[in-house]
Amino acid sequence: MISRKVGMISLGCPKNQVDGEALLAKLKKAGYEIVNNIEDSDVMIVNTCGFIEQAKKEAIDTILEVAEYKNAGLISAIVVTGCLAERYQDEIIKEMPEVDAVLGIGANSDIVKACDKALCGIVTTSFPNKCYLSINDERIISTPSHWAYLKIAEGCDNRCSYCAIPGIRGGFRSRTIESCVDEAMALAEGGVKELILIAQDTTKYGQDLYGKYSLDILLKELVKIDGIEWIRLFYCYPQRITDSLINVIANEKKVCSYIDIPLQHSDKTVLKNMNRVGDGDDYRALISKMRKAIPDLALRTTFMVGFPGETDEQFENLCKFTEDVKFDKMGCFTFSPEEDTPAYDMQNQIDDDVKVRRQEVLMNKQYSITEELNKQRIGRIYKVIIDTFDGENYVGRSYMDSPEIDSGIIFTCDNKLNIGDFVNVEITDYNGYDLIGEAIL
Template sequence: MAIKVGMVSLGCSKNLVDSERMLYKLRSHGYKLVTEPGLADVAIVNTCGFIKSAKEEAIDTILELGKLKEEGTLKKIIITGCLVERYKDEAAEQFPEADAVIGIGSTKDIVDVLDHVLADERYVCFAPKLEAELSGERIISTLPFFTYLKVAEGCSNCCTYCAIPLIRGKFRSVPMEDVIAEARKLAENGVTELVVIAQDTALYGNDLYGEPKLAELLTELCKIDGLRWIRTLYCYPERINDELLDVIAREDKLVKYLEIPIQHCNGEILGRMNRWGDTGRLEALFAHIREKVPGIVLRTTLITGFPGETEEQFEELAEFVKRVRFDRLGCFAFSREEGTKAYDLPGQIDEETAAHRADIIMEQQMLISCENNEKLMGKEFTAVVEGYDRFGECWFGRTALDAPDIDGKVFFTSERPLQIGDYVTIRITDTLDYDLIGEVISQ
């Protein structure tokens, strides 16, 4: 009987792509994949180690699987990913329930790792992080019509609050021909929506070609038959230029949507973060983007409670958010991470104050989102079907205004049966906080 393997992929969508590559290798070598680790012989945990809450989630997951192993439900546990890579000197000792502890440079050898643990060997291996594979076959674990397209690995920006360069190494782009080949194959297999991602997506190609090539890459992706929606996440503000905006405005397959993480607006705070901009330059940038691409959805992320953030600087941020009126926004309290420069900065702010400030920003954003949604009443949009809510007795999905996993949804009724992945035209009839309610008017 085939050995059953279950994967728990934690953290970001970039981590998910790594998990999908491991799954493909395992299935290709005859292992049976199961969706519930509790039903598996071997469980693999691909951890996140970015901030405190992510580390806690990873540790809790490993401990829960350890209990299943003690009970005999589970035979072996393999742990990998960012948490393990970040704390590689301690990980093997700290997680005695793990039969294998491997770094991100070793995930390409997951089949060999499994061979070791099935032979009752405890296996610990940390190949150089720069050996992490940049491309390869995957098993799509998202809904079948959409997936993430990771176009680069690592980061070279060295923001003072962020451990990603320590964990993942320097920024490395995937050669354009490899990206195009992967996207073409995904489209041939039924994927109609691609979400282009990297740690700093707008920098794509700079290390390979001497200049950023995201605009050129997106243009080439739009030529692929079968793709319908292509969106881009994680574009740093200083890298947004007219070439990129012109492509987004011109190409029908590029949804009018950009995620631009800015983290703050105050110039002094941004300087201590090793980030670009100030209130004036950022406001001018977003106004320019909206002028170049009318109707574009702008998403950003912010950090409150960064060391030294005064009440006045926080108020500046709150007023900035009110004026710019982002369509989508996430705000997080500063997480003090060892190994980063911000860890030792003076003026550390207590967690309660930082969290309270984040809550204020999100309350403001809720009001903005509700007001924006009210303006959509009666309008018609194309939506993709993601599933059926049997409790609400309605279908749900997303319009092009919303990215998978991080944004809102639209709930809608239909007189005809639908399939996941269908694109339908809906009319908005009501709103629900960040979500929309509507009805299908044509398929």
């Protein structure tokens, strides 16, 4: 009998990770044994990202590293899934003959057949319509048992000029409220205490099904679930943050006073060229409204520097915007010209060294802002969920910190605590981005 052990390396964003969890659930149901190490696998799945150049390079390097195990006879087959597979399709087989199967986004339901054929030496490629990607599948949760992602929609209609995602993932489509609630209840029954809501644009949730933005309605249903203590919002498009959503965040205790709003830039001309709506003044007004309504709101954003035509003055205005607003969390990436996007052929492309310098300048400014904010947090007490223990210190997060992306709180406690527990921690110091404290029992 052929051994059927399967492992997975999942790259890129949480949305892709959720897809990978669904793939593993299908394989387990079909009798495959899920393993954690490449050397223990018969089939290795590389669930790829293909969003920007750096992600593509990581995906290709990972496939080639896994191929070394196959060439050495340690594994039998390699299956490539995810965004790189959808975007580059047959090129992967041509360029990397060690790969046995390439499945596009819409072919995830064929994962069992593809792995079966791969173990028999049969090469498979499949790229059906993206709409066949299910967003209601069972999953094997790959995050720690106390928190999980909940993907509430798939695809994107925004058509930002730099972004390949609509072409890779297809148009926006929401899950029903009932479907989201059912999955959240199952996660809670499995021990999940923190839900992180994700989609390409969470604030557009429900418009296609219910004729209006319905994230606020969904949240009001999710907070009713026993066992769920925190609900966190990612990928919120600024022009779709409604007064009703703000009120829900402000008034529902289970909804963290935390929101991720990838603004991309603050200059009106740059944003217009990005095919995004609004400008720095609009964003200032929105943030002011939110901070007034939601005490101690933690704001996360992402900016892009080096977009074609970005002048020194426009970059300096972005820096000033960042210094004025003082985001709690901020990430910055450089513009990556992606084929099949309008920005790929735009004039006045920025040199790579200028992009990197601007990125460093902006992140240095954010580091100074973080230090300033962290100083103000000394002496405060936060409710913290525990993620790890190294034998001496616990590491956890407050409502201000999302797992795997944001910083955390390092603290000590004389009593033994469990991973996933909540505990109050008094902040005594900080170290870079991280806060340091002592548990209060």
